[in-house]
Amino acid sequence: MTLLWLLPAGLACLWAGVFAAFARPLAARWREPVLKHPVLAIESDDWGAGPLAQADLLGRVAACLQRVRDVAGRPAVMTLGVVMEVPDGASIAAGGGARYCGMTLADPRFEAIRAALRTGIEAGVFVPQLHGQCHYWPDTVMAVAARDTAVRDWLVSPDPARTEALPSPVQSRWVDAASLPSTPLADTAILQAVTTEAETFRALFGASPGVAVATTFVWNDTVEAAWRTAGVEAVITPGRRATCRDAQGRPACADRTMLTGEISPAGPLYLVRDVYFEPALGHDARRLADGVAERARQGRACLAETHRFNFLDAPDASLATLEAGLNAARARCADLRFLSPQELARAIRQRDPAWIDTRFGARMRAWRARLAEIPRFARAARLAGLGWVLA
Ligand SMILES: [Zn+2]
Structure with a gap:
């Protein structure tokens, strides 16, 4: 008789121990907002100042997005992580390579790119986001050019440069990666640079950057x-x-993890972009549909990361895969909605009942679908006989 009582009591203690050991990640996933509908935004970085071929490509991307509508009739949304300056190669060369000189997106040479951006924004398919004044820190790129002929040639090229061609560590704007491991930039330099780039963004797009x-x-x-x-x-x-960038040049010194909806100590709301969709790297339409379906099960938005290089390097194939991916996502999730990250962030902050599900059953289903991603939790839960908690 005593043994029969001990068994469930022991099991209860074991389960309590597992939940206590994972209390923080479990609670964080319970607090994370649950969306009422499947949501998709394509997030494409690196557009703006750069190769003039972008003007035509942006027009083709916008036309592709227009052709795919969600259940509410809204066209597909692509955010553009905008870069607002590249080196002015001719001026740098004229100065003997001694001094950095930038060419901003406001330059007359980029008029066709600006027009394509404007047209897409007015049509509701493009949403500009702040990626940076430059896709590098100018002093860093100058220091690297002093010893690296490829970077020096890149810097003085008369044609608007492709920042994708820079060594990866040099593409990080907010550290000095002239030597590795990187060193931090001065706070005052960062503040000044962000103030300047926000002004550039406002001058170009008529509004402050809402998302960075x-x-x-x-x-x-x-x-x-x-x-x-x-x-x-x-x-x-x-x-x-x-x-930071570590000694091998890899992004490192991670000091924080975050889930969508968490608020930074500085004030902005964090969003998580974790579906990778780069057609030029072989990612197919199904990958996008799978990403949307899995995030929908978790009550999350699918923010799909893609880059300009797909469209510069393989325009026809990448556009075809993008359109097929959007259509596949729609076919998989009939209730799919296209929404920009800024709209998503506002819906989360305001707990907008049109988007945020607060019903206990829906939250429980989404929470269970999120648990398998917690490192070691799924294994611990199965060993303790708690496998049924996992969706
Ligand atoms: Zn980028």
């Missing part, structure tokens, strides 16, 4: 605070924040 995404996902507290001052409401993250 750091180049190569390397940034820190000072950057977030400066973004907030500049009007940024939401920060796109991959779920963790790297703050």
Whole structure:
């Protein structure tokens, strides 16, 4: 008789122990908002100042987005992580390579690109986001050019440069990666730079940047605070924040992890972008549909990351895969909605009942679907006989 009582009591203790050991990630996933509908935004970085071929490509991307409508009749949305300056190669060459000189997106040479951006924004298919004044820190790129002929040639090229061609560590704007491991930039330099780039963004697009995404996902507290001052409401993250480049040049020094809806100490709301959709790297339409379906099961939005290089390098194939992916996502999730990250962030902040599900059953289903991603939790739960908790 005593043994029969001990068995469930022991099991209850074991289960309580498992939940206690994982209390923080379990609670964080319970607090994370649950969306009422499947949501998709395509997030495409690196557009703006750069190759003139972008003007035509942006027009073709916009036409593709227009052709796919969600259940409410809204066309597909692509955010453009905008870069607002590239080197002015001719001026740098004229100065003997001694001094950096930038060419901004406001330059007359970029008129066709600006027009294509405007047309897409007015049609509701493009939403500009702040990626950075430059896709590098100018002093860093100058220091690297002094010893690296490829970077020097890139810097003085008369044609608007492709920042994708820079060594990866140099593409991080918010650290000095002239030598590795990287060193932090001065806070005052970051504040000044963000103030300037927010002004450039306002002059180009007529509004403060509402959403920011750091180049190569390397940034820190000072950057977030400066973004907030500049009007940024939401920060796109991959779920963790790297703050440096390590000795091998990889993003490192991660000091924070985050889930969608968490608020940065500096004020902006974090969003997580964690579906990778790069057609030129072989990602197919099904990958996008799978990403949307899985996020929908978890009560999350699917923010799908893609880059300009797909469209510059393989325009026809990438556009075809993008359109097929959008159609596949629609076919998989009949209730799919296209929504921009800024709209999503506002819906979360305001707990908008049109988007946020607060019913206990829906929250429980989404929570269970999120648990398998917690490192070691699924294994511990199965060993303890708690496998039924996992969706
Ligand atoms: Zn980028």
